[in-house]
Amino acid sequence: MNNTQPSSVAFFILQGLGSLGEKRMVLFVIFLLAYTIILGGNSMIIYLVLYTLHSHLHEITLGSPMYFFLHHLSFVDMVYTTVTIPNMLSGFLTDLKTVSFPGCFLQMYCFIHMATTGRALLTVMAYDRYVAICNPLRYTTVMTRPVRLLLIVGAWTFGAFFTLPAITMATQRSYCGPNVVRHCWCDPSSLRVLVCGDTQVENMVSLSSAVISLLTTGLLILISYILIVMAIAKMGTTQRLKAFTTCVAHLTVVNIVPLCALYIIVVLLLQVRIIVSVLYSVLTPFLNPMIYSLRNKELRDAIKRAFFKVLSNC
Template identity: 60%
Template sequence: MQESNTFFYFLLLIVSSQMIFFSILLLVYVIILGGNSLIIFTVTDPKLRSPMYFFLYNLSFVDMLFTSSIIPNMLAGFLMDQLTISFNGCFLQMFFFINLSVTGRAILTVMAYDRYLAICNPLRYTAIMTRPVQVLLVVGAWGFGALCPLPATTMALQQRYCGPNVIRHGWCDPSSLRRLVCADSSVDNIVSLAFALVALLSTGILILTSYILIFVTMSSMAVTQRLKALATCTAHLTVVSFSYSAASFIYISYRVRDVRIIVSVLYSALTPFLNPIVYSLRNKDLRMMMPPETNMMM
């Protein structure tokens, strides 16, 4: 066994049937970039100035960066016999993948808070949700996303790694990379798991709390008001459900390597792929602002 903490590169091992997955993943990636770019372009219209569209703009931007942190490299890997990534590039990819994943969930949490204020406290909504507050919430989401992966990534960077330098995954997945560590990595596992739980549970609990309060408020509304309030939450609830369900499937399929890789790829692409579709279908104002040919496709 070769022992080193200065590998020049890692080999990334990707599943078989490359051309099939290449074609599917390329199509999905193009749709993700096109759909989210269309959302970003549409919500910059002065007529769509509400906080919800500001948060949606940021969510679409994060989704594009999130998928771009791994999918282009994976597409190159499907066309090659061996896909390599530099030592430092591997840890940068790991950091940005986790960072953007957590940031996306934090923005979904901010959007849940926005819906809570709009439904449960409508008279003070405009006074509370000012543009400085919106910016502060988005900056907080980005800061939270950057903080969560820092300890685990820093600890992984300082470890010593043993050859062969083959990562059994499509990108620099932390759990796959830790299998190459020469020494005991139990502390790394604990730290990584702790911050993953903080990221998932804190955002999940806040979203759940927001919707419990929303549903309690809706129970005292008239039927027409209740349906109108529910309509404003449907798109967000759909996206949140897909996001957390996909994350759950990753942990369930963790022990089966090829299945875990496929599920991880689906996880990285599913929510960014569905976001523009769900919000375009569920939001009348957004559909009206889009080009006519886009509405026909939707």
């Protein structure tokens, strides 16, 4: 790589997992199926929460703040995967996958923003569970519509705050040839090696943003669940079981995210890092609708009602 003469890069070549050869078609089928389930499952949650139960039943079941946050999380998951998976799928079918210079940074911004916003929404949902379990009598007065909207705006602002610095710095740099990104999409660390010159500042800003956002959300979620456990300890057996059931789905999703994210940040083997980051980008959006629908009786009942309603109209 020539680090002295910057070139005007108009596009980038995404190398992805091209070294897998014939196994690419197997991955294409797997990820296409996963993407279909992600879109279908999350669309179903959004549809059920927003449209199917506008009657008094909606207010009793899917009208609670928890479902308000859940359908926002489903929207984030859909955008998060749509930014990367279709591009990756087309890469499995072609030997040469290119992306324009502006398109590359737009993809990078959306990917990081959605990932960080999704983590912030999980934090908001942890606070929602804390209020519901620790202050059940004040739940409806605390989690009012203005408060819910403020929490949603805060989650999106949090995502933008930890995304813009690194992306802004990346767009201001010159990039040298070869313009080959050794990833399935415009990953910041993979793109940074193509910069003409020293990237220590960008590395520090990017790493600091990732670690601080993970630690901030992780600490807030931990505090919420410590308070929840303290409240559950004072309850009777029946109340404990009910309180625990409302938290299982959220806890399952929350524990998956940081383990994968930390592994992606730390691991040095490029091929392993790419595979793990690809799985991470698919795993949580894939599991979210399945976990919440399987662990939540109200959502399961709503799915059954919607299904039978469709059958009756046929």
